[in-house]
Amino acid sequence: MDLEHWLGRAAQAIQEWADTFGPYHPHPSLDVPDDRFAPVFAEFTARLRDNYPFFHPHYAGQMLKPPHPAAVVGHLTAMLVNPNNHALDGGPATAAMEREAVTRLAAMFGYDPHAHLGHLTTSGTVANLEALFVARELHPGRGVAHSADAHYTHGRMCHVLGMPSRAVRTDAAGRMDLDALEGVLRTGEVGTVVLTTGTTGLGAVDPVHEVLPIAERYGVRVHVDAAYGGFFTLLAGAEGPEGLPPEPWRALARADSIVVDPHKHGLQPYGCGAVLFRDPAVGRFYLHDSPYTYFTSDELHLGEISLECSRAGAAAAALWLTFRLLPPTPDGLGKVLAAGRRAALHWADLIEESDVLELYQRPELDIVTYFPATDPAALTAVDAASARVLTEGMTGTDPVFLSTLRADREAFAARHPKVTADADGARILRSVLMKPESEDHVEQLHERVTRLGRTG
Structure with a gap:
């Protein structure tokens, strides 16, 4: 998919349609010379860098991902x-x-x-x-x-x-x-x-x-x-x-x-x-x-x-x-969702085999919830360990981007009764694998998060 080529076709198609109504010239009040646009646009794109890489499989945090190129072209056209x-x-x-x-x-x-x-x-x-x-x-x-x-x-x-x-x-x-x-x-x-x-x-x-x-x-x-x-x-x-x-x-x-x-x-x-x-x-x-x-x-x-x-x-x-x-059918968008669900199930299997991470509950869709195993196994320790992994995961040369979810005392006890309820609740780690590319990066994600969990 050549997005740049698609966007060029979009601009050309609209211009050809506009030309059928006869010539016109934008009003001078709307004019912005390129020598003024260039530095402002450079500042604009530099500021956009202050974002997390939602497009990348190493971003496994919130429900965020870029739209499909077809949607981008359709919207902009x-x-x-x-x-x-x-x-x-x-x-x-x-x-x-x-x-x-x-x-x-x-x-x-x-x-x-x-x-x-x-x-x-x-x-x-x-x-x-x-x-x-x-x-x-x-x-x-x-x-x-x-x-x-x-x-x-x-x-x-x-x-x-x-x-x-x-x-x-x-x-x-x-x-x-x-x-x-x-x-x-x-x-x-x-x-x-x-x-x-x-x-x-x-x-x-x-x-x-x-x-x-x-x-x-x-x-x-x-x-x-x-x-x-x-x-x-x-x-x-x-x-x-x-x-x-x-x-x-x-x-x-x-x-x-x-x-x-x-x-x-x-x-x-x-x-x-x-x-x-x-x-x-x-x-x-x-x-x-x-x-x-x-x-x-x-x-x-x-x-x-x-x-x-x-x-x-x-x-x-x-x-x-x-x-x-990509129609909303099993053979269309269904294949995109299937990849994310397989990724979530695979990661859940890896976590269940781990002695560093514990699965909070099996994923039903494509959201994986888990927390670092702690000693003592108590809510305050789980909360602190999850917060540390979240923060440290976003820094360094090999970042991984996660999110957290607060689970209250009763919800935690229903799933993990052996964890001491010494607080009203605790943050756990949460990863949304809604990008189909995540399927090929699950083991890298697991390795990175395991390393962070082990260093606590």
């Missing part, structure tokens, strides 16, 4: 036009691309591609806000239940919407505890259960297939936050070590709403989330009047089914182009 996907008169081409890309997402989850409602958003946070907004309108006066390990956005968005939220305890694998959920639902105060397929801390997958009949019995909606793990549905029932148990993923088709972030495993740049509703009739809650838009077509404008107004058409263009080249 459309950005030269700068369409706005709020209304068809602001972005007719990219609005059509958005509908097509969202339909592919809906089909990936098992929704009827011809009878659903959905659109892209600027983030998973906004997508979840929209899903909870619809939940509030359908069950006024009733709140939301989510797992204690769910993303903090749910509690925060419930506060924004004026809805009560209830955190449900998790089991020893970080999944929502079903007995605890039933206890919450018996109160009659909850109208929506939020399930997470891939928590951002552990990558734990809530049992969607088991919660759905419980929710139906109590008359509550089910919203699935698949922002992180949604694309792993492509590995459901797959052969080989990367295959996932199909039950929770197949059940997504029966959820009332789903959120997914293509800017994670969909290989997109930031600014690309998505919300999907199984019942298109919920579009009635978005109805509003805009006196200067929605006049060029009788077709549905995306702004009529979105809380956001201006949205970058470039985000839709990038996703559309990526899906045409």
